[in-house]
Amino acid sequence: MIKENIASINKRIAVSLARAGRDPACVMLVAVTKARPAEQIRQVIEAGITDIGENRLQEALVKYGKLEGVKWHMVGHLQANKVKEAVKIFDLIHSVDSLRLASAIDKHAYAINKTQDILVQVNTSGEPSKSGIKPDEAVEVIQGISRLRNINLKGLMTIAPVADNPEEVRPYFRELKGLLDKLNRQAVTRQPLHALSMGMTDDFEAAIEEGSTIIRLGRAIFEG
Ligand SMILES: *Cc1c(COP(=O)(O)O)cnc(C)c1O
Numbered sequence: 158m159i160k161e162n163i164a165s166i167n168k169r170i171a172v173s174l175a176r177a178g179r180d181p182a183c184v185m186l187v188a189v190t191k192a193r194p195a196e197q198i199r200q201v202i203e204a205g206i207t208d209i210g211e212n213r214l215q216e217a218l219v220k221y222g223k224l225e226g227v228k229w230h231m232v233g234h235l236q237a238n239k240v241k242e243a244v245k246i247f248d249l250i251h252s253v254d255s256l257r258l259a260s261a262i263d264k265h266a267y268a269i270n271k272t273q274d275i276l277v278q279v280n281t282s283g284e285p286s287k288s289g290i291k292p293d294e295a296v297e298v299i300q301g302i303s304r305l306r307n308i309n310l311k312g313l314m315t316i317a318p319v320a321d322n323p324e325e326v327r328p329y330f331r332e333l334k335g336l337l338d339k340l341n342r343q344a345v346t347r348q349p350l351h352a353l354s355m356g357m358t359d360d361f362e363a364a365i366e367e368g369s370t371i372i373r374l375g376r377a378i379f380e381g
Pocket of ligand 1: 191212316358375376377
């Protein structure tokens, strides 16, 4: 089932990219494996997915020792007291939501001689239950983050609200893309930002049409 699901997802990705007139290979699929056993994750890896996302450090640490040859993505909220361990295992932290958290990551990355790739999470919908900086704080926060030497800021991430129809959340994806373009136009960072982590099981096609470069899928891979 997992193999078939991934084949069908890959087709849907290709169709969305074509519809948007985008390059065929410009979207990375991260398999979000929270609460899924290592055996199922092995099937994902066998199907050719090498990017694995977790939303809790503790769970990621357990799986980290069991699975080799994959890249690890932190997609959940990261607490300050977990940063030291997180920096040891994650290739990309999607959920940086303050300058303070970025500074802690920078400090621990420096200590192990690493440059940590990160994304800044933006709360595009303004829902109080969601983490992320406010869009109007982005320039200031990102200016601060781009001064940190052991941080490599690659782009932005957002989580859309739950909706019955993906068209309802398309504006949030468009807003994140607009924000990335604005940061690049204003040259807020040393290097232009390219990564946009947006799109989950219910809305990834709309996200791709709006410029997503990283989609994070759980249910589409493991269920159905
Ligand atoms: C769980 C989770 C996902 C995957 O969600 P699905 O709807 O199962 O595709 C993506 N991003 C984050 C941050 C998550 O916590």
